[in-house]
Amino acid sequence: MREGTGRPVFSGVAIGRAYVYRHQQAELPGSCGDAAAEQKKFDEARETARAQLTELFEKTKREIGEEQAMILDVQMMMLDDLDYLEGVQDMIAGGASAAQAAHETGDAFSAAFAAMDDAYMQARSVDVKDMATRLVNILCGGKTGFSMEEPGILVAEDLTPSETVQLPKDKILAFVTRQGSSNSHTAILARIMNIPSLVQAQITLDDELDGKLMIVDGFEGHYYIEPDEATQAAMEKKRDEAQAYRQQLEAYRGKPTVSKSGRKLKLFANIGNPDDVKYVLEGDAEGVGLLRSEFLYLGRDTFPTEEELFEAYRKVVEGLQGRPVVIRTLDIGADKQVDYFGLEHEENPALGYRGIRICLTREDIFRPQLRAIYRASAFGPVCIMFPMIISVDEVRRIKAFCETIKAELTAEGIAFGEVELGIMIETPAAAVLSRELAKEVQFFSVGTNDLTQYTLAIDRQNAKLDEFYDPHHPAVLALLRMIAENAHAEGIWCGICGELGADLSLTETFLEMGYDELSVSPGRVLELRKKVCESEV
């Protein structure tokens, strides 16, 4: 038995055959001796590549989204780049084979991009390489594909966007990659697919590994190759227990969330983009308590238009089939890589120009977003929530702006529905002022991650501070109690949308404080409902 570790991306246990995925790296065939023939091969390969990319572009657009598809559009343009084509031509004229020329010229361009001192351009080097690799694979026998005869665990160095699209997803039980961060393409895909995965795994990719029995423990960040009987039995038990636990929770599907003493709680889900709606329905959430808007702005080069925003919001509203959705307006700051916002580097982005502060000073960003949300409200129940509030004055300004938007839409004859306005309570200032703020809005949602970080003055990214960090710090719990009391004193509802909301050890405390709603990852809803239904509070 061999074993090792990696950074877990999704909890769960997978057991299956290992499939080693490698970028085609076999020795490239030499020239046939006739430069004209090699050039013809290259030109044909380019046509095939173009056809593949066009197909992939459509598939990606359909299955994943426009954002990811744009990556492939850039690759198609690179395929037509004269600098690249001339580089290849020169090498072929100098005696190289089509495959060697495609590969080496691609490497040279990729290296040039990687050397640029602009993070966005550096990232384009992967696109050049991806495009060149595609040509090479076509020239070396048309094998760009990778097949899995039976469900198994995919082990790779790392996966490029176009590789992840081509994978036989229905057969993948887990991903294990040597590189990649928790935000890499692979990690994002794993979370969407709900499969256990490890990134930055300490593993050697040798041919020997291919086909061996492998176990991935996504709870512990551990893998085993050719496990001994005891390990295999223990892991099978763990997997079965996880399944049995999920199975047992099924009894709570479709049930109302009411404690034994009759207290009602709404269990909503936090999601990050329209495609996640299916997980809301699968998880049996009663609505969406936090739809992050950042997905609409990240991973692109220009601001989304009002139409794009509207289409995305409308897709969520319609997908939820009458369940309410709380849309949080853009909460972005200098810590996110969105070059086109032109944000200056900040020493301390958590305390900087972010969230509502950007929206209140950049009407060109705020207006299309609010118009899009109001327009989407014509299709189902919508609430809007504003992040990073610290004063009553900010809320009044926002409300006045919303009135302007509504007046504009009315004047233009555009339909919109009744929209509740609420705020995130995530700064100590907002918590302290919650009684006054409650007079201005229709609901509160407590963002416990930021509220805790700001109250304790502890940066959660800094592992050195772990010993000082207490997620159940009495100061935070006292604020939570005060916020709920103040909300109810003014007759508005309040919820929690931070990670603390899913903390089962606090569920009864939240019930007792009187919280009306908890918003958590879709996969956590059923276990929370069980907890509430079993509670005496």
Place this chain on the structure above:
Amino acid sequence: MKEIKHVIADPLGLHARPAGLLVKEAAKNACNVTVAVNGTAVDAKRIMGVMKLAAKQGMELTLTFDGADEEAAAASMAEFLKANL
């Protein structure tokens, strides 16, 4: 030869997509088109070169047109730049 200048107003600068659009626009013309930033000039019909300029918001692009259709090319490019960059 004809020359036009344009200061990039787009906050994202000349990134992949706008670079692509500019190349497509340049390729419509028969004349030679170059684009230069801070003294570095590249063929405006080639995407990788244009991207490698890494031109940012506020930088001045200098485009030159050389060939029979240079007048018309410069005029339509000026329109394009105003509308897209």
